[in-house]
Amino acid sequence: MSTLEQTAVRVPAAPAPGAAEPRRRRRLRPTQWIGVLFVLPASLYVVVYQLVPVVYGLVLSFTEYSPLSRSGPEWVGVANYFALVGDEDFGRALAVTGQYVLMVLPPTVAIALGLAVLANRPFRGIGFFRSALYVPHIVSLTTVAVVWLWMYSPNGLFNEALTGLGLPPQSWLLEEDTAMPAVAAMRVWKALGSNMVLLLAGLQSIPRELYEAASTDGAGAWRRFRHITLPGLRPILTYVVAMDIIYLAQGFAELFILTGGGPLASTTTVNYLIYTEAFQYNSFGSASAMAFVLFGFIAAFSFLSIRGIAGRRS
Amino acid sequence: MSSSSSRGAARRLLALALAGPVLALSACGLGGPPTADPAESGGDGTHLTVWFPGTNATEIELVTETIVPRFEAETGATVDVTFLDWPDMSTKLNAAYAASTAPDVFGHGPAAVADFVANERLTDLGPFLEQLDAADREDMAAALPGGQVDGTQYLMPLSLQASLLVYDADAFTEAGLDPDQPPATWVEAKEVARELTERDGDRITRAGLLLPSHPIGLQQSFATLLYADGGSQISPDGTHATFASPEGTEVLDYITDAYSGEQAVAGSLGQDLSTLPPAQQPLVSGDAAMMIATAPQVQQMMAADPDLDLRVAPAMSFDGSTAPAAFGGAGPGLMINADSPEQELAWEFISYLVSPEVSVEYTEGIGAIPMRASAASSAYVSESPVLQAFLAAAPAMVPNPNVAGWVQVRDTMARHLEQAANRKVPAEEALSRAAAEVDDVLGRAG
Numbered sequence: 001m002s003t004l005e006q007t008a009v010r011v012p013a014a015p016a017p018g019a020a021e022p023r024r025r026r027r028l029r030p031t032q033w034i035g036v037l038f039v040l041p042a043s044l045y046v047v048v049y050q051l052v053p054v055v056y057g058l059v060l061s062f063t064e065y066s067p068l069s070r071s072g073p074e075w076v077g078v079a080n081y082f083a084l085v086g087d088e089d090f091g092r093a094l095a096v097t098g099q100y101v102l103m104v105l106p107p108t109v110a111i112a113l114g115l116a117v118l119a120n121r122p123f124r125g126i127g128f129f130r131s132a133l134y135v136p137h138i139v140s141l142t143t144v145a146v147v148w149l150w151m152y153s154p155n156g157l158f159n160e161a162l163t164g165l166g167l168p169p170q171s172w173l174l175e176e177d178t179a180m181p182a183v184a185a186m187r188v189w190k191a192l193g194s195n196m197v198l199l200l201a202g203l204q205s206i207p208r209e210l211y212e213a214a215s216t217d218g219a220g221a222w223r224r225f226r227h228i229t230l231p232g233l234r235p236i237l238t239y240v241v242a243m244d245i246i247y248l249a250q251g252f253a254e255l256f257i258l259t260g261g262g263p264l265a266s267t268t269t270v271n272y273l274i275y276t277e278a279f280q281y282n283s284f285g286s287a288s289a290m291a292f293v294l295f296g297f298i299a300a301f302s303f304l305s306i307r308g309i310a311g312r313r314s
Numbered sequence: 315m316s317s318s319s320s321r322g323a324a325r326r327l328l329a330l331a332l333a334g335p336v337l338a339l340s341a342c343g344l345g346g347p348p349t350a351d352p353a354e355s356g357g358d359g360t361h362l363t364v365w366f367p368g369t370n371a372t373e374i375e376l377v378t379e380t381i382v383p384r385f386e387a388e389t390g391a392t393v394d395v396t397f398l399d400w401p402d403m404s405t406k407l408n409a410a411y412a413a414s415t416a417p418d419v420f421g422h423g424p425a426a427v428a429d430f431v432a433n434e435r436l437t438d439l440g441p442f443l444e445q446l447d448a449a450d451r452e453d454m455a456a457a458l459p460g461g462q463v464d465g466t467q468y469l470m471p472l473s474l475q476a477s478l479l480v481y482d483a484d485a486f487t488e489a490g491l492d493p494d495q496p497p498a499t500w501v502e503a504k505e506v507a508r509e510l511t512e513r514d515g516d517r518i519t520r521a522g523l524l525l526p527s528h529p530i531g532l533q534q535s536f537a538t539l540l541y542a543d544g545g546s547q548i549s550p551d552g553t554h555a556t557f558a559s560p561e562g563t564e565v566l567d568y569i570t571d572a573y574s575g576e577q578a579v580a581g582s583l584g585q586d587l588s589t590l591p592p593a594q595q596p597l598v599s600g601d602a603a604m605m606i607a608t609a610p611q612v613q614q615m616m617a618a619d620p621d622l623d624l625r626v627a628p629a630m631s632f633d634g635s636t637a638p639a640a641f642g643g644a645g646p647g648l649m650i651n652a653d654s655p656e657q658e659l660a661w662e663f664i665s666y667l668v669s670p671e672v673s674v675e676y677t678e679g680i681g682a683i684p685m686r687a688s689a690a691s692s693a694y695v696s697e698s699p700v701l702q703a704f705l706a707a708a709p710a711m712v713p714n715p716n717v718a719g720w721v722q723v724r725d726t727m728a729r730h731l732e733q734a735a736n737r738k739v740p741a742e743e744a745l746s747r748a749a750a751e752v753d754d755v756l757g758r759a760g
Contacts, residue, residue: 036576061466066433067408067409067412068408068411068412068429068430068432068435069433069435070433070434133547153594154582154601155594155599156587168517170584171581171584171585172585174582174584175586176736260528260529260586262528262529262732263583263584263732263736264732264733264736264738276725279404279405279408280404280721280722280725281719281721281722282408301385
């Protein structure tokens with residue numbers, strides 16, 4: 001009997017229109033039970049510690065809720081979301097968040113790519129070079145921010161350097177024009193290592209033969225980079241950009257330590273506003289609504305960046 | 315059995331297994347925290363949990379290794395003390411209340427009290443206080459009002475806190491000023507500050523007068539000057555803002571002019587001086603000649619540089635037309651969780667901490683102003699001109715209002731004050747906008 005015939009024999013007859021489909025209880029085989037049991041702990045972990053808080057957060061966004069209240073959340077429908085539409089502080093925080101991502105993402109990816117290309121060449125001390133660049137990534141963001149806070153302070157390293165050059169010291173974190181660039185510079189430095197390592201892995205996955213063939217055909221360094229390296233890096237570049245958008249749009253710790261959201265709210269991101277709303281003003285409902293609007297923006301921009309870099313088919 | 319049907323059964327099984335916890339947890343959360351009745355749950359009077367705010371190593375050591383063990387030895391009770399970082403305090407308390415795991419006793423600043431009261435989370439300490447001698451209560455009279463909401467005592471302050479003008483006597487002498495004659499008003503202070511300010515071109519290299527100017531500090535500077543000018547922040551019934559007044563505009567212009575313009579006496583608007591280590595404080599580093607500071611700050615600066623001759627000016631009027639006033643009053647204190655089954659033991663612990671001897675021992679350990687008037691005769695105060703000056707200002711101290719939603723009110727004020735201090739909007743307009751928003755916050759909180 002052919003495969004086609006075997007399949008035909010196994011296909012059950014379609015039930016007559018209007019007839020009730022016979023309900024059959026199917027039992028799992030012992031091996032399948034074992035599979036379920038193996039999956040269950042991890043699934044429970046994901047559900048209890050990740051899915052439930054998200055679902056609960058979504059539910060809270062339709063309520064008015066102070067954790068101090070004895071009455072529990074009070075259902076207010078979409079009022080929290082409507083309130084955000086006309087909320088100047090939230091609108092400004094969204095703009096600041098976008099500005100922060102734009103200030104950090106392009107230079108981080110560009111410099112990390114340059115460093116990855118450098119680190120992809122064999123030379124003496126390459127291991128140390130790669131490790132040194134990766135170190136900022138393994139240090140806690142809070143610790144890094146505290147160190148940079150000292151470096152930006154009036155008597156800190158940067159002002160000492162400026163004074164040494166005969167230039168006037170700057171109030172890096174106290175001026176509206178310089179606070180965000182100062183935070184962004186720290187974040188670029190912090191993010192370089194991880195981005196570089198990912199891009200380096202991407203570079204090393206590009207077949208050498210392509211470069212050799214291109215060289216044989218007379219392609220110069222720029223054309224090899226443009227037509228082999230960049231297309232070859234596309235998958236990992238997509239990942240790097242998407243992850244950077246997700247992390248940067250949730251920026252909080254570095255801003256909390258370096259600027260406290262100021263001066264003049266110039267570094268108050270949406271996540272900072274959420275923290276204030278939830279933990280300073282005890283408004284968990286509106287804070288949750290902000291979180292889900294932010295989630296929507298992050299998801300949309302991540303999707304657009306993936307589409308833009310990886311292309312529609314990917 | 316086909317593989318697709320068994321996969322379907324497995325999926326259904328997993329879905330069922332996972333839906334249980336999801337629904338259970340969601341239901342728990344939406345139902346709100348259960349309310350404990352202290353009378354019903356009844357503690358056995360032997361164990362107490364206490365959360366203290368702060369991470370001051372000296373305070374932690376003093377409380378956990380000296381004061382608490384002594385209390386335990388005297389009462390036979392056990393006390394679990396946890397110190398929490400200030401920024402985490404509200405977050406953890408809120409979470410603990412939501413989960414009905416809040417401690418029996420906890421510390422916080424007076425600004426947080428009204429919100430706890432509005433949600434019926436605190437025990438009224440009035441009946442406990444009435445058990446004390448009248449003389450004992452009178453001894454704490456300067457501190458107690460700061461722990462009251464609508465006249466009811468909910469927080470027992472452990473110290474007083476105040477912000478006064480502190481100056482470097484040597485800088486006065488160098489500038490030809492008499493260090494024994496500090497400014498008598500804030501207007502005079504700025505005139506003196508102009509003489510003390512040093513410049514390198516347009517840049518101020520030594521501030522003549524530094525006012526706290528980071529957002530919360532800016533609100534405190536504004537309150538300091540507003541009280542000194544006879545103004546107020548909130549109406550007595552706590553329903554609306556009163557700072558958008560001629561006095562408010564006058565003092566906000568004073569702050570703005572201190573930081574910018576030709577007559578500026580300070581730079582680095584927005585810098586948070588409270589986070590700087592003592593050795594980097596402007597009076598120690600020579601970056602300022604006068605600043606507003608608290609008692610612990612002054613003592614830490616003097617410890618960082620023992621050769622420094624720092625002096626404290628008395629509470630001042632703004633321009634001499636009103637009575638002197640200083641921003642201050644009750645410092646952080648302790649409250650009793652209304653749901654605690656250990657009400658009696660909790661009060662016993664608090665009253666032990668504020669007893670005359672222990673109170674002085676505690677405030678001396680953290681360099682704070684004692685909350686009892688009788689502490690003036692203690693060696694800790696009598697040997698310290700700085701503390702004597704701060705304690706002498708106690709009758710003139712005016713605290714922030716204790717109203718529900720105060721943290722949001724404060725932040726709203728700070729945001730608009732910052733706009734004016736940076737000359738983004740005129741003082742009058744900034745105050746008017748702030749008042750409208752504050753009224754809204756007070757309306758919702760009330």
